[in-house]
Amino acid sequence: MIYFFLWIIFSIGVASEGGKRTCGFFYSLLCSLILSPLIGLIWVLCCEKLSDIEYRKQQLEATLIQKMKDAAELHDKGLMSDFDFEKMKLEYENRNKKDTVINPVNRILKMK
Known part of the structure; x- marks a missing residue:
């Protein structure tokens, strides 16, 4: 259960950084929730500010x-x-x- 909450919290953190970039908040959140927060973070960092x-x-x-x-x-x-x-x-x-x-x-x- 704790892993589920950590997954959600880290996904929201990744999405908040994605909101400052071209990938956007929603797509970053979706990617982080479906794949993993780590993959979502890599994708977000590849997007331009x-x-x-x-x-x-x-x-x-x-x-x-x-x-x-x-x-x-x-x-x-x-x-x-x-x-x-x-x-x-x-x-x-x-x-x-x-x-x-x-x-x-x-x-x-x-x-x-």
């Missing part, structure tokens, strides 16, 4: 903004054509529309 994804997203945004400023400066000086500048603006707008955080389960479902 949401804070790391947010940081990379901010860095990418800063890089894209700097590229757009540089392109606008080149366009103003006449070193870049109107066509190329508009093309860069469209690429920048399309990148902003994409969602960078994808749950691994959703990624698998989208592949099918």
